[in-house]
Amino acid sequence: MITISRRYAVSFLALGKRSVPMAILVIYIGFVTFALFNYRMHCIFTEPSTLIKYHLLEKEEADKLCRIPLDSLGVEDVDIFHDHDLNSIQHQNPLVIKGGEGKPEDCVSYQKVAIIVPYRNRYFHLKLLLSRLHPLLRKQKIHYRIFVIEQATNDSFNRGKLMNVGFKEALKEDQYDCFVFHDVDMIPENNKNLYLCDDHARHLSSAIDEMRYHVMYYNYAGGVIAMKKDVFKVINGYANSYWGWGNEDDDLSARIQEAGYLLTRPPEHIGRYKMVRHKKESRSENGYERFLGWRGRWLQDGLHSPKTMTYKVLSKSNEPLYTNITVDLLYDKNKEINVAEDTTKESLWWFLKFYFP
Numbered sequence: 270m271i272t273i274s275r276r277y278a279v280s281f282l283a284l285g286k287r288s289v290p291m292a293i294l295v296i297y298i299g300f301v302t303f304a305l306f307n308y309r310m311h312c313i314f315t316e317p318s319t320l321i322k323y324h325l326l327e328k329e330e331a332d333k334l335c336r337i338p339l340d341s342l343g344v345e346d347v348d349i350f351h352d353h354d355l356n357s358i359q360h361q362n363p364l365v366i367k368g369g370e371g372k373p374e375d376c377v378s379y380q381k382v383a384i385i386v387p388y389r390n391r392y393f394h395l396k397l398l399l400s401r402l403h404p405l406l407r408k409q410k411i412h413y414r415i416f417v418i419e420q421a422t423n424d425s426f427n428r429g430k431l432m433n434v435g436f437k438e439a440l441k442e443d444q445y446d447c448f449v450f451h452d453v454d455m456i457p458e459n460n461k462n463l464y465l466c467d468d469h470a471r472h473l474s475s476a477i478d479e480m481r482y483h484v485m486y487y488n489y490a491g492g493v494i495a496m497k498k499d500v501f502k503v504i505n506g507y508a509n510s511y512w513g514w515g516n517e518d519d520d521l522s523a524r525i526q527e528a529g530y531l532l533t534r535p536p537e538h539i540g541r542y543k544m545v546r547h548k549k550e551s552r553s554e555n556g557y558e559r560f561l562g563w564r565g566r567w568l569q570d571g572l573h574s575p576k577t578m579t580y581k582v583l584s585k586s587n588e589p590l591y592t593n594i595t596v597d598l599l600y601d602k603n604k605e606i607n608v609a610e611d612t613t614k615e616s617l618w619w620f621l622k623f624y625f626p
């Protein structure tokens with residue numbers, strides 16, 4: 270009895286030994302073929318220096334512009350465990366104007382930039398981000414203002430809608446050219462990573478420490494992304510219908526591509542970010558399912574949609590280091606877009622191509 274089963278086991282093992290490399294080879298060829306069929310270039314790396322096109326400007330205008338000392342900017346040592354004190358951040362950034370605005374004194378900034386930070390209950394992270402952003406933007410000679418958009422109500426966190434609200438509310442304050450949509454837990458490391466916009470969507474967080482400083486995945490558009498006002502309008506902003514964490518950034522990425530824009534990224538040694546660990550907000554229940562129906566929805570659900578872009582500003586205050594805009598996003602279960610009614614649904618092939626190009 271024992272000998273028989275042993276013989277079986279031995280022959281089985283021998284078979285296994287041969288088929289394992291075979292299987293690996295087949296899988297490998299599968300991946301390569303998949304990648305070849307899938308080859309598209311809608312994400313590119315560009316140097317920060319290409320963001321500023323002095324040569325396209327009239328000489329008079331160009332002369333007034335700030336020259337950013339890119340060569341002298343470098344990597345800063347960021348301690349993500351330090352609990353900052355608002356007073357000391359203020360002390361270290363004495364030139365920041367109330368409301369969290371900074372501007373160069375002796376020259377004109379290339380663009381006027383609004384930083385939009387969706388927020389709820391992350392005070393430690395916010396202080397860390399403020400302590401880092403103010404000096405960085407000053408070194409980059411950028412005219413900016415930091416808007417913290419706080420979701421007041423206790424329904425699921427809606428990052429996309431908070432971004433749209435931030436965009437609209439910031440434009441009531443000033444004519445911004447460029448918007449940087451910024452997660453509160455992403456701390457930039459390299460001062461060379463310019464907080465400016467190009468004519469596409471600039472994904473500033475191209476290298477996150479959690480991913481050993483590589484791009485999370487090819488089409489990833491989360492973390493920190495910068496867009497000109499008009500680009501954001503053309504793509505209809507973020508979707509408003511993702512309640513809970515996840516997938517609203519993929520929806521954005523799909524919109525960007527569909528509208529014909531590229532994702533441009535700083536090289537990985539420049540787009541470095543540290544992600545501050547925390548307990549994640551609850552994940553959306555049907556995020557992936559919702560995302561599969563994005564195509565039929567993107568023009569109806571976003572910045573310009575009267576149905577979903579409803580909110581109420583509860584308070585607005587100019588804090589020393591930021592502008593606090595607290596909003597009720599008016600979640601109404603009955604008014605939400607029902608995924609079952611989606612008019613389109615992407616195929617599994619499309620889905621795989623999106624996440625594993």
Ligand SMILES: *[C@@H]1O[C@H](CO)[C@@H](O)[C@H](O)[C@H]1NC(C)=O
Binds near residue numbers: 423424
């Ligand atoms: C949110 O607040 C309402 C009352 O304002 C309460 O009835 C509800 O249980 C709360 N939900 C959660 C998830 O805390």
Ligand SMILES: *[C@@H]1O[C@H](CO)[C@@H](O)[C@H](O)[C@H]1NC(C)=O
Binds near residue numbers: 395417595
């Ligand atoms: C923003 O303002 C609201 C309302 O006054 C307040 O409850 C909240 O703590 C403020 N948030 C921050 C980050 O300052």
